[in-house]
Amino acid sequence: MSPDPTSADTAGQAGTEAHTQVVGVELGRERYDIHVGTGLLGRLGELVPARANARAVLVTCDGLPREYVINCLTSLEAAGWAVSSFVVPDGEQSKSLAQASRIYEHCLDNGLDRGGTVFALGGGVVSDLAGFVAATYMRGVAFVPVPTTLLSQVDASVGGKTAVDLPRAKNVVGAFHQPVAVVIDVDTLTTLPEREFRSGMAEVVKHAAIADADLFRELESRDGRDLRQDAGELVEVVARNCRIKADVVISDPREEGLRACLNFGHTIGHALEIAASGWGLRHGEAVALGMVAESEMAVRLGLAEPEVPRRLRALLQAHGLADRVVRWDPEAARAAISHDKKVVNGRLRLPLVPAIGQVTVTEDVAVAELLNALDGLLLAGG
Ligand SMILES: NC(=O)c1ccc[n+]([C@@H]2O[C@H](COP(=O)([O-])OP(=O)(O)OC[C@H]3O[C@@H](n4cnc5c(N)ncnc54)[C@H](O)[C@@H]3O)[C@@H](O)[C@H]2O)c1
DSSP: OOOOOOEEEEEEETTEEEEEEEEEEEETTEEEEEEEESSOGGGHHHHSOOOTTOEEEEEEETTSOHHHHHHHHHHHHHTTOEEEEEEEOSSGGGSBHHHHHHHHHHHHHTTOOTTOEEEEEESHHHHHHHHHHHHHGGGOOEEEEEEOSHHIIIIITSSOEEEEEETTEEEEEEEEOOOSEEEEEGGGGGGSOHHHHHHHHHHHHHHHHHHOHHHHHHHHHTTTOOGGGOHHHHHHHHHHHHHHHHHHHHHOTTSSSGGGGGGTTHHHHHHHHHHTGGGTOOHHHHHHHHHHHHHHHHHHTTSSOTHHHHHHHHHHHHTTOSSOOSSOOHHHHHHHHHTOTTEETTEEOEEEOSSTTOOEEESOOBHHHHHHHHHHHHHTTO
């Protein structure tokens, strides 16, 4: 990992403490800051200054509290932005070319030119869709994600991957497009449905497992207590997660090698997501089960310490994750693994955690072993 350029600032504010941290991301000539803190929606215009005649479109979804949209628009207008909003329906189905096309039209109607900026206020669906629009409208305009789910704060908004879905395949049309800034207001997590927050915790645990043994221990010592009870700690954890993901992205911006380590737990997780999609399994819930099952397999193959799956399972269960899938289609899961696009000659590049805080990407695991691990989940009560 590179030296930590994360800067922190805690200032008293009208009797409550305001916490902010800045995570710097340098990608060749591109450089941007990820601002993580409390009360940042109302400071959006200050954190992302407007140039003369600056025009912006704020893309959001109708699942968010309306006050978040108003806070952002008010702050941007006060800072000199000419901004309009575009609201898409809540849900993955909005990550479509049809929806992107409607946003392009809105951008044209509102005079957004090549100097314009697209803001994305919402979860991963909004940031993937708006990022894709920003990457392609007028061959690319500035993009600022303002993520409001834990998953999008620690994962989707960092790294520059943008995409829309086609009816039969997710994320198949997309582009790499780095933001000019990311603004993360952790206060928004207070209104996030419990299950969405828990699902995001799976990615937090994943980051700690692959890259930060201290963070993993700190999470263990909290005994499953909700991070939202302490804003300062929440800011710290989100910022450390952004740092971990950003460091991986910096070393592999276009996903040609090391970035594969971020897929820890995702091979089985993705298969479960497909196999249990009819029963509403969330991405994080599937990844949590995937991390435990892949780690148990790694122990059996002598590739990981036995404490890895034990500690992972305990920490995930403390956050209401990695218990068992209530209902799923085992054949669909087996097919998803066998047809995983990473499989070449019966083998695939699989990230494994040999010890907490470390990750290796191996090609030594046969697909048959993963299928056995999947069968283990089934026997355990899937
Ligand atoms: N680009 C990447 O690197 C990357 C990484 C991971 C996931 N993704 C993508 O992210 C998407 C999933 O993102 P997600 O889990 O954030 O789902 P999401 O965007 O659908 O949000 C989940 C739900 O939470 C609601 N919500 C969001 N913020 C809220 C808040 N603060 N208060 C109340 N409700 C709120 C939304 O309206 C929605 O109903 C998928 O499409 C996935 O492919 C992209």
